[in-house]
Amino acid sequence: QVQLVESGGGLVKPGGSLRLSCAASGFSLNFYYMSWIRQAPGKGLEWVSYISGTGNIISYADSVKGRFTISKDNAKNSLYLQMNNLRADDTAVYYCARDLGQLVGADYWGQGTQVTVSS
Amino acid sequence: SHELSQPPSVSVSPRQTANVTCSGDKLRGKFVCWYRQKPGQSPVLVIYQDNKRPSGIPERFSGSNSGDTATLSISGAQAMDEADYYCRTWDSGSVVFGGGTRLTVL
Numbered sequence: 001q002v003q004l005v006e007s008g009g010g011l012v013k014p015g016g017s018l019r020l021s022c023a024a025s026g027f028s029l030n031f032y033y034m035s036w037i038r039q040a041p042g043k044g045l046e047w048v049s050y051i052s053g054t055g056n057i058i059s060y061a062d063s064v065k066g067r068f069t070i071s072k073d074n075a076k077n078s079l080y081l082q083m084n085n086l087r088a089d090d091t092a093v094y095y096c097a098r099d100l101g102q103l104v105g106a107d108y109w110g111q112g113t114q115v116t117v118s119s
Numbered sequence: 120s121h122e123l124s125q126p127p128s129v130s131v132s133p134r135q136t137a138n139v140t141c142s143g144d145k146l147r148g149k150f151v152c153w154y155r156q157k158p159g160q161s162p163v164l165v166i167y168q169d170n171k172r173p174s175g176i177p178e179r180f181s182g183s184n185s186g187d188t189a190t191l192s193i194s195g196a197q198a199m200d201e202a203d204y205y206c207r208t209w210d211s212g213s214v215v216f217g218g219g220t221r222l223t224v225l
Contacts, residue, residue, distance in 0.1 A: 044203075044205060044217075044219035045154070045162065047214035047216060059212050059213055059214075102150050103150055103167065103168050105164055105207055106154075106164065107173065110161065112161060
């Protein structure tokens with residue numbers, strides 16, 4: 001069955017970096033868009049980024065553009081989010097999700113990984 | 120502020136119909152999907168392509184989308200339906216979420 005498992009979250013100081021990973025099983029990343037979505041404490045969902053199955057289509061929210069980089073390794077069936085120059089308002093639970101686009105949306109989500117940016 | 124507007128909270132009596140709205144110019148001509156999120160859990164897709172239910176979602180969940188307003192309806196609301204509900208659409212290559220609505224069944 002489809003499973004997504006995030007890892008790599010933690011506590012980091014402002015200006016620091018983290019790399020999140022999302023291990024996928026039960027399907028191949030080659031054929032699906034994947035998204036990162038975050039949720040700040042007590043707040044709603046915020047889309048962060050997506051990448052196409054081939055990796056040639058990538059988009060970012062304005063709030064992270066230039067600081068975050070999405071990538072994937074189809075051979076490892078894993079998705080990544082490199083986060084640089086982190087700020088306090090990046091503190092959130094980060095979810096990876098399999099994304100079927102405009103028609104369907106994100107049909108499978110991971111359990112999330114906590115990122116806390118604090119001095 | 121969010122580009123898709125949802126009421127922060129909606130209350131419904133058990134067995135009545137709850138309607139959660141999602142409005143904004145970005146909805147015009149776009150498909151909408153809806154997610155349910157219970158405390159401490161990941162979101163779950165409950166409606167896609169405006170009005171379709173994924174397998175495993177009860178028939179009491181339905182959706183509609185007209186003009187600049189989409190609506191998630193839960194008929195015969197049950198205590199287990201208490202959760203936060205989020206609408207989502209795509210616009211100009213980006214994904215947009217509504218601010219979320221806390222549904223209370225009381």
